[in-house]
Amino acid sequence: MSTPTGEPKARSPWGGLNRDRIIAVAQDIARREGLEALTIRRLATDLGVSRMALYRHVPDKEALVGLTLDAIARQDIVPPVPETGPWPQRLRALALGMHRELGAYPGTIDVLTAPHTHHGPGPLRLVETILTILTDAGLDERDTARYYLVFLDLVLGRLQREAHGDPIANHRQATIATEPDAPDQLRAIEPHLRNLTPEDIFHTELDMLIAAITTHAHH
Template sequence: MSTSSGRTSRRAWGTLSRARIVDAALRIARDEGMRALTIRRLASDLGASRMALYRHVADKDELVALVLDAIAEHEVVPPGIGEGPWDRRLRLLAATIRRELAAFPGLAEIVTTRTHHGPGALRTVELILEALAEAGLDDRQTARYYLVFLDLVLGRVQRELHGDVAGIHRDASLDATDRQPGDHPRLDAAEPHLRAITADEIFDTELDMLVHAIAHAAHR
């Protein structure tokens, strides 16, 4: 909160709330990444003292937990997620999880290493499990494909953010110095497609494979 002279003014007593803190934290995390999110920086943006923030948030760890939960509850779960076929709901959840992990720099690393979930994250877990159960899977199959779903979505995001092994292998094959025209006809035929296929297409195909595997397991 800044004055016309450029100095940061103090927020009036009683105007700070946990909701305001989380909103400001989300802005910092989206614009600058999770590493930029500190109590000091947040206090400065809010025009409040760090001690004022500590009356609402115990520490940085709790602040990060609140941000994760807010993202899960308000950004990941799309409107109308409880309606429609199970496979549509599963695809929607996969797409929104991927989108939000990419939207907040550093979030994917936290999500893949953090071991505690708040209410928003637990709701997301429940929605995924509900979709799998409605596909016709038994409890063990539901648990199995839930873990496969997480591995697919979180793994895809990590690869897109930190280097895709498949992309590296593709480029190594296409740009090999020992490659001569006509020696590898299948690779020659695939080359324009290998260069054109997007990450979205790969993600959609991975989800197709998962949905087909779930349907097959349920049918058996």
């Protein structure tokens, strides 16, 4: 088919299916039921197409999950203009965005932390954004490497704990304070422990990270 100007019309590699719609429906399934529920069969059903039609665009579940994770990183996490604003504000916004969006898709953290996970353009752009912010903070290469891993450990570790059990839950609930020999200092802070939420801890961890980066920045 030709355009009115006589030039051939570009043919979409996704054929009759719209790529954006495929990814949008896949994200919807993953958000509501988790990545485990995201299969070629289920996606084809929700799209109202045959599995064979979908296989022409997405070869298997691994590729489907990869497309979904790529879309999450590209559309929902990475700020549109990551180069603007003070670096602490940008780093905190990125951490909160990662926590919010990845946490909204059950099973995501298990895929991200699995060995040999393939990273598409979206996750790689996310990595680039983290490194850019750390470089803008004034870190040299050695400290950038260190705090890149600390940042990921903080955010992904928080998601993993939320998915598989918080190791400090008993401490936050102050159950140890009921022991007969509990220290007086612990009994004194018991009400405050009970009032602290995982979100409070996460924000405090981010405060500590930003303070540490500030200390090591070279300006």
